[in-house]
Amino acid sequence: MNTNTNFIEKLRSSGLRPTKQRIKICEALFDRNETFHFTINDLAKTIEEKLNEKISLATVYNTVHAFKKKGYLKEISINSDKSYFDTNTSVHHHFFDEDTNELIDCNQENIDSINIKNNITGKKINSVEVLIKVASDYQNQK
Amino acid sequence: MNTNTNFIEKLRSSGLRPTKQRIKICEALFDRNETFHFTINDLAKTIEEKLNEKISLATVYNTVHAFKKKGYLKEISINSDKSYFDTNTSVHHHFFDEDTNELIDCNQENIDSINIKNNITGKKINSVEVLIKVASDYQNQK
DNA sequence: TTCTATATTATAATTATTCTAAACTGTTGA
DNA sequence: TCAACAGTTTAGAATAATTATAATATAGAA
Incomplete structure (x- = not known):
C-alpha cells in the first residue's frame, strides 16, 4: 500500500x-x-x-x-508482428533472442557510444536504438 | 529484356x-x-x-x-504496424523520419563501428541494426 | 506431350491494434 | 456531502497487416 x-x-x-x-x-x-x-x-x-x-x-x-x-x-521495435515495451527507460540497447523471442537488455557500456557523423538536414534525432539479433550457434536461422 | x-x-x-x-x-x-x-x-x-x-x-x-x-x-524493424524491406542488403543502418514515415539509408561510415563487448553466452550474433528516429526540430513528438 | 511438383490466386481466417459509444468514476467546487 | 462534468473504462465492432486454404495454373523434367 x-x-x-x-x-x-x-x-x-x-x-x-x-x-x-x-x-x-x-x-x-x-x-x-x-x-x-x-x-x-x-x-x-x-x-x-x-x-x-x-x-x-x-x-x-x-x-x-x-x-x-x-x-x-x-x-x-523488433519483428513487426507485435510491439514490445520496456520498463527500463534509460538509454540502452537490446539483444533479441530469435530462438525464444526474448528481449535482453544490453547496457550502454557494452557498446561503444554511437556517434552519428551526419544527420539528416533539418531533423532532430529522437532516438538511437541498437538491436542485436542472436540465435543458437548450431542451428540454421530462417 | x-x-x-x-x-x-x-x-x-x-x-x-x-x-x-x-x-x-x-x-x-x-x-x-x-x-x-x-x-x-x-x-x-x-x-x-x-x-x-x-x-x-x-x-x-x-x-x-x-x-x-x-x-x-x-x-x-520499425514501429510495429507494418514491415519494411530494403533492396540494399549490405551492412548499413537507417534513419526513420517520423514526420513522413520514410526510411533513409545510413551507411556504415556514418557511424563508428559497433563493437559489442559481451555477447549472450552460447548465442551467435545474426545482425546488428541501428535505427535512428528523427523528426522536425520544431514540433513536439508524440 | 504428359506428368508432377511448385506457384498463383481469391478468399477466408487470424492477429494485433484502434475505434466507438455507452456506462462509470475521480475530482472539483457549491 | 453531493451534483456535475470531464476523463476513463468497457465490450464489442472495425481495421489493417499478414497468413492459411484449397482450387487452379504453370514450369520443367521425362
Missing part, C-alpha cells in the same frame, strides 16, 4: 487520474526488481494471473500508450 | 522458378538505380501502377519472403 501511494502520486503528478486499473497496471509493471520486457498480451496475462484482476484490453493499450508518452515506458 | 534474362538466371540459380510474377517483382525491385525501401503495399502499388500488372497480394508476400530468405532483401 505504500507503493500504491507512490503510484497514485506518480500518476496524479503526471496528469493521469489514478484509477483502479492504472494502479494495478503500475503494480504489474513497476513492482519488480528487474526490468520487464513485455508485449500487451504478456502484460494482460500478468494482470490476470498474478494480480487476479481482469482489465479490458483496450484499457491496457490506452494505459501503456499513456505511460509511454509520459516517459515511463519505452517501445522497442 | 537483357535484365530479364539476368533475373531469370538469378531466380533459377537460387532454386526459385522464374515465373512471370517473380520476374515482374524483380523488375519492380531491382531495375532501379537507387535503393528501394518499401512495404508490401508500396511494392504491390508499384507493380500495378508502374508495370501495369496485377499480382495477387499473397504472391507478393510469398515472393518477398522468398527473396529475403535468399538474401536479396533485408527486413527492417
Whole structure:
C-alpha cells in the first residue's frame, strides 16, 4: 500500500487520474526488481494471473500508450508482428533472442557510444536504438 | 529484356522458378538505380501502377519472403504496424523520419563501428541494426 | 506431350491494434 | 456531502497487416 501511494502520486503528478486499473497496471509493471520486457498480451496475462484482476484490453493499450508518452515506458521495435515495451527507460540497447523471442537488455557500456557523423538536414534525432539479433550457434536461422 | 534474362538466371540459380510474377517483382525491385525501401503495399502499388500488372497480394508476400530468405532483401524493424524491406542488403543502418514515415539509408561510415563487448553466452550474433528516429526540430513528438 | 511438383490466386481466417459509444468514476467546487 | 462534468473504462465492432486454404495454373523434367 505504500507503493500504491507512490503510484497514485506518480500518476496524479503526471496528469493521469489514478484509477483502479492504472494502479494495478503500475503494480504489474513497476513492482519488480528487474526490468520487464513485455508485449500487451504478456502484460494482460500478468494482470490476470498474478494480480487476479481482469482489465479490458483496450484499457491496457490506452494505459501503456499513456505511460509511454509520459516517459515511463519505452517501445522497442523488433519483428513487426507485435510491439514490445520496456520498463527500463534509460538509454540502452537490446539483444533479441530469435530462438525464444526474448528481449535482453544490453547496457550502454557494452557498446561503444554511437556517434552519428551526419544527420539528416533539418531533423532532430529522437532516438538511437541498437538491436542485436542472436540465435543458437548450431542451428540454421530462417 | 537483357535484365530479364539476368533475373531469370538469378531466380533459377537460387532454386526459385522464374515465373512471370517473380520476374515482374524483380523488375519492380531491382531495375532501379537507387535503393528501394518499401512495404508490401508500396511494392504491390508499384507493380500495378508502374508495370501495369496485377499480382495477387499473397504472391507478393510469398515472393518477398522468398527473396529475403535468399538474401536479396533485408527486413527492417520499425514501429510495429507494418514491415519494411530494403533492396540494399549490405551492412548499413537507417534513419526513420517520423514526420513522413520514410526510411533513409545510413551507411556504415556514418557511424563508428559497433563493437559489442559481451555477447549472450552460447548465442551467435545474426545482425546488428541501428535505427535512428528523427523528426522536425520544431514540433513536439508524440 | 504428359506428368508432377511448385506457384498463383481469391478468399477466408487470424492477429494485433484502434475505434466507438455507452456506462462509470475521480475530482472539483457549491 | 453531493451534483456535475470531464476523463476513463468497457465490450464489442472495425481495421489493417499478414497468413492459411484449397482450387487452379504453370514450369520443367521425362
